[in-house]
Amino acid sequence: MKLQCTDLVKTYGTLHAVDHIALTLEQGKIYGLIGRNGAGKTTLLSLLTAQNPATAGEVTLDGAPVWENREALGHLCFSRELNISPETGLGNLKVKEYLRIASIYYPHWDAGMAQELTELFCLPVKKKLQKLSKGMLSMVTIIVALASKADFTFLDEPVAGLDVVARDQFYKLLLEEYSATGRTFVISTHIIEEAADVLEEVIILREGKLLMTENVQDLLDSARYVSGKADEVDAAVRGLEVHHAESMGRSKGVTVLLKPGEAVDESREVTVQPMSLQKIFVALCGEEVQV
């Protein structure tokens, strides 16, 4: 089963929230969706799950368009961040009501799992959504995502509002579910380093465009931070793909993305270090720093 989009565009007036994105999501992988605020992550997820109409382009599941397609939508779940404000009118809904409605619309809903998780998180099911803390709202979205048993499950900032221990719990639950069922998960997050170990592939968005999709381990293998005296560094990385040069006085540090077969010239007097996913992301999506 493959979820694909070709040349997907979403514009709001002159703003290209999603700018010609082509993506293929395969079954049985955990994807991370990372990008700065406003890069288009939530918009992309909304488009992929037919929650918002696209301005152009199409999203298909095994070739069939997802838009207004009940059959296809039954395989998808987008559990988004719940922002309960007085305007949305959902604040008065009780947690168990919310879960009940979820159980109606997700064809593969696992009530037992929802119950288990509710108890595990000590979630007060009789409380209204507007009375819940941010952390508890996150837990509600996590429960819906996991219990939906959808083939392609999308989570938008699932750990926002959760403390460290709860976040760790989430990753463990995610992996357990993934190992047991092989469902595809796409998780958008700002807490990149924590999620990095759990992700198989990372999708990086920048300003509405797709920057890259890459296997995390491969990306980590190919990225190096080269630092030292400015001219030594430049010589060491000649001909290589360089990003995010940082200068301070006579020293310089650059991020290098090596293609297969390439290597940094280590005969030069430079320090070559591996990089974390978070640092790679900042190098690719941040701005140049001159100190």
Place this chain on the structure above:
Amino acid sequence: MKGRNLRFWRRYALELLAVGLGVAFFCLVVSALGAQPEALPGVLMCTPYYLSMGCAFGLILCCFSIHISYLPLILAMGSTRREAFWGFLWCRLLVVAAAAVLSLFLWLLLPGDVARDGLTLLPLLVLLMLLAASLGSLMGLLYQRWRGLGILVLAVLSGVVGAGASITVMSSSRGAALFSRLGPLGAWTAVGAALWLLLGAADLLLTRSTLRRREVKL
């Protein structure tokens, strides 16, 4: 999936009906408390009026709020816009039909002038409820675009219906008599039907088109 969708709307319809019944019960109790024991059957026979008013009131409020609460919610959970549209319509019809059937039964079972008059008024009551639903929905759509105006119109409308309800409660058994003084029933029914067709059609068209373009923001 169709079955699932209907499950949701059926439950919502039952909740709405419960509201109507609740209002009817309340009005019944209020009227009964102020009436003489011999007049009690007469009071009972006004239940369908109370029920219709209650349902109309409930329909206005619920059809109004549904645009900002349940519709985006079920879209977020994977309902198609088509399902949401038809489900919404089905739900309203279910409520109105249930109220009409209940009223019909009551008036058929109970003897008397009030019941007979009531039966002739039944089509008008049905139209009233359908109209209330369409109006509520239109208000909801309006509210989405222009918040202040939507609230204002809703308040006015609720006031009107509320007034109508209280008039009904107070002049209960004379309701039919009141109406017949205002003109031929047939004419009123025709006007009501025309109004409903117009507003109903406007509501359905607008609901459908806004649903298609709707962005889900929870």
Place this chain on the structure above:
Amino acid sequence: MKEQLTESKSIYLQISEMIETDILRGILLEEEQVPSTNELARLYTINPATAGKGVNLLVEEGILYKKRGIGMFVAAGAREAILKKRRKSFEETHLAPLLREAESLGITREELIAMIREK
């Protein structure tokens, strides 16, 4: 196998090295079963595919082998193979950086040998 993962090296490499170290230390014996990728994933809260990559690396090097339907096992002679591999890479991973550092500090070869003798 209860070491912690560090940030300085690819996780899958750390996994394969940890399994190797366990084999050297006798925690995992030859012909014994190795934890499955799911178990490793659960143990370290990492993606099973990543754990699998580390395991497959060792399979490619002949240190582990797969018994279909059962899991991964330590190959006969794995200990010897690991020792050989690590001795070979000792030069690159430990010796070369040592020499480079010594050179940048201006320590001569003789001084270096003297230092080693004294240890």
